[in-house]
Amino acid sequence: MPPPSLFSAAAVLLLLLLRFCHLSASLTDQDFSTYPGCDGTFSCGNIHSLRHPFTGGDRPDHCGPPEFRLTCIKDSYPEITVESVAYRVLEANLTGKTLVLARSDLWNTTCPSTFVNSTLDSRIFDANGGQNVDLTIFFGCSSSPMFIQPQNRFYCDVGGVDLTDSYFLIGEVPIDPIRKLIHCAKGVRIPLLRTVGADLNRSLLTLAEALTRGFEVIYSDPYDDQCSECSRSDGDCGFDVTSGQPICICNSRICSPPGNSKKGSLVLTIILPTIGAILAGAAIGWGLFVCKRRRKRRATKEASTMQTGSKSILTIGSSNGLYSDTQSNFNSSVPSYPSSKTTKEFGKCSYFGAQVFTYEELEAATDNFNDSRELGDGGYGTVYHGKLLDGREVAVKRLYENNYKRVEQFMNExxxxxxxxxxxxxxxxxxxxKRSRELLLVYEYISNGTVADHLHGKLANSNSKSALFTWSVRLNIAIETGKALAYLHESDIIHRDVKTNNILLDKRFRVKVADFGLSRLFPINATHVSTAPQGTPGYVDPEYYQCYQLTDKSDVYSFGVVLIELVSSLQAVDTNRDRLEINLSAMAINKIQSHKLDELVDKSIGFETNGLVRRMITLVAELAFRCLQQDSGMRPTMKEVVEILRGIQDDELNAQKPEVLDMVVDDGALFKDHNTEPPSPEYGVTNTLYGSCMPNSSDG
Structure with missing residues (x-):
């Protein structure tokens, strides 16, 4: 029989368990209010697939903290208010927990109604310093600050108050060594995407345009720990507006409150440890009692064994040996499978069917990423030439930095x-x-550089341009690039960064299109994807920039710029050119429209000496003109582009076309007659829109 003390302990334990069950029931049933509508995702404005911690629109306020409440504007960007300042949400990446925000009061204007800085609570919204740079705007200055360039001046008139002498500055504001202060009436500081700031400094964007590009923040839910606990119990994390505390919602009712609840804390910190201590004491008492009984039985058994002799001992030994052998055979017959944790360590690379390399073997292949092995920049990383142990030559792309945005682009590619x-x-x-020291991509090595290298880069002055980079080679490059883009579009993929730097060439000048970090999968049956414009200045579709709506025709526009580069050997953007010709697409439209194609074409490819080449270049220029139409509806598809280029190559269309370009522009094109003023130098990045934006179809 167990000792009486154990019965007493068991009785106390039973009473505490009953009390605990009663308390748990009271905690569970304390609130009979319903909290519906927090499961699944929701849409707000033109941003879709939102979830906790965001609320707004049809999403009830009890589904998330007030700091993440959105104002939903139909067919437009939702707004979020941070420190009393309203921002448009241009992009929301719930995986990387990043937002791209733009000041609502500075949307398409450089003169705010109130002059306040963009200040953020870093515990919730961290203005990612690696992606952003400070933009400071000075209003109503009595004199021009010496450290600001004249082109940074702009006009501002707010409510009749003349703030004509206004300026902007990218980066840190220097301290005036004499006056210590800048004598301006007002000043505003705003974060800006670093790439946008660079374009603004180079006058590729106006200040108003730059302000619509916004800046990136990394957001953090202050109640993330409690919400993670709620998710593990299959609940939806919510927020009690009255108490200002997170709640866990199961079937539209509060359940298993997160650990910061006072009553839940009482249960976890007092009652459960007490019950644990009593259970431990009872277990120790019971263990002592069992040990005492076993000692008595062993003594009795030993006495019996001494009487039966050695035969009994041999029998026991044989039995133990048989059991041991059987156990050994069983273990050796069962294969050892890797655990799910081990499998996950290979990362998503193996998930997509690609080979997994170790950092060490790629480090050895590139001679420790030696600078002499550097091939160039690949959008979001440096590319190195390497040679694997199996003899394969490879190009290894190394991320600039392992932040959310870079990792997202890495996995996207x-x-x-x-x-x-x-x-x-x-x-x-x-x-x-994904558990490697660094994230690295390994491609086949393409040995002959990029099209940009041959046209106006490190190979442009070599013999390859004059002797090898002939018109027929260039036309074939255009066809093969077009075929690759047409294949992507048929696969519901938009490249989004088509440029000559991303067109690689092998030793026979065959094309390999590369760099898919910005590419997007296109939703089935969607007319476009709504997303903040990304790409390279000079190649970005103006309609995409204006309407924030990405389509396959955005790649067509970029390809039109590539065609002009192949014809002219000029760069897409060159600030050393005349102001009206900085942007190559604007320059090309002007030359074609003014019947001055001969001023655009590279003299080394036979335009003036070979009649057949002249006709083909004229037809390619006409095709490029169609691709560069600002209204995407006027542009051909990539499939049509390839068919036209093949026809030009086969000389099937040459007999039907005049030798000199005499183009008539349909209604809706950029210029309706030959007397129209040439386009502004900012063509392709201005806010002027010929046509209208389509209604939103899909968010990106």
Whole structure:
């Protein structure tokens, strides 16, 4: 029989358990209010697939903290208020927990109604310093600050108050060594995307345009720990506006409150440890009692064994040996499978079917990423030439930095390239594990540089341009690039960064289109994807920039710029050119419209000496003109572009076309007659829109 003390302990334990159950029931049933509508995702304005911590629109306020409440504006960007300042939400990346925000009071205007800085609570919204730079705007200055360039001056008139002498500055504001202060009436400081700031400094964007590009923040839910606990119990995290505390919602009712609840804390910190201590004491008492009984039984058994002799001992030994052998055979017959944790360590690279490389083997292949092995920049990383142990030559892309945005682009490129197979697309061999020291992508090595290198880069002054980079080579490059883009569009993928730097060439000048970090999968049956414009200045579709609506025709526009580069050997953007010709697309439209194509064409490719070449270049220029139409509806598809280029190459269309370009522009094109003023130098990045934006279809 167990000792009486154990019965007493058991009785106390039973009473405490009953009390605990009663308390738990009271905690569970304390609030009979309903909290519906917090499961699944929701849409707000033109941003879709939102979830906790965001609320707004049809999403009730009890589904998230007030700091993440959105104002939903139909067919437009939702707004969020931070420190009493309203911002438009241009992009929301819930995986990377980043937002791209733009000041609502400075949307398409440089004169705010109130002069306040953009200040953020870093515990909730961190203005990612790696992606942003400070923009300071000075209003109503009595004199021009010496450290600001004249082109940074702009006009501002607010409510009749003349703030004509206004200026902007990118980066840190220097301290005036004499006056210590800048004598201006007002000043506002705003974060700005670093890439946008660079374009603004180079006058590729106006101040008003730059302000619509916004800045990136990393957001943090202050109640993330409690919400994670709620998610593990299959609940939806919500927020009690009255108490100002997070709640866990199951079937539209409060359940299992997160650990910061006072009553829940009482249960976890007092009652459960007390019950644990009593259970431990009872277990120790019971263990002592059992040990005492076993000692008595062992003594009795030993006495019995001494009487029966050695035969009994041999029997026991034989039995133990048989059991041991059987156990050993069983263990050796069962295969050892890796745990799910081990499998996950290979990362998403193996998930998409690509080979997983170790950091060490890629470090050895590139001679410790030696500067002499550097091939160039690949959008979001530096590319190095390497040689694997199996003899393969590879190009290894190394991320600039492992932040959310870079990792997202890294995985985006893996996901897209592993599902594609085309002779004119660069092949992805594999990547490193997500647990590797660094994230690296491994491609096939393409040895002959990029089209940009041959046209106006490191290979432009070599013999390859005059002797090898002939018109027929250039036309074939255009066709193969067009085939690759047409294949992407048929696969519901938009490249989004088509440029000559991303067109690689092998030794036979065959094309390999590369760099898919910005590419997007296009939703089935969608007319466009709504997302903040990204790409390279000079190549970005003006309609995409104006309407924030990405379509396959955005790639067509960029390809039109590539065609002009192949014809002219000029860069897409060159600030050393005349002001009206900085942007190549504007320059090309002007030359074509003014019947001055001969001033645009590279003299080394036979335009003036070979009649057949002249006709083909004229037809390609006409095709480029169609691709560069500001209204995307006027542009051909990539499939049509390839068919036209093939026809030009086969000389099927030459007999039907005049030798000199005499183009008539349809209604809706950029210029309706030959007397129209030439386009502004900012063509392609201005806010002027010929046509209208389509209604929103899909968010990106």
């Amino acid at each position: 893996v996901a897209i390239l592993t599902r594609l197979d085309h002779e004119n697309l660069v092949k992805l061999y594999g990547c490193t594990s």
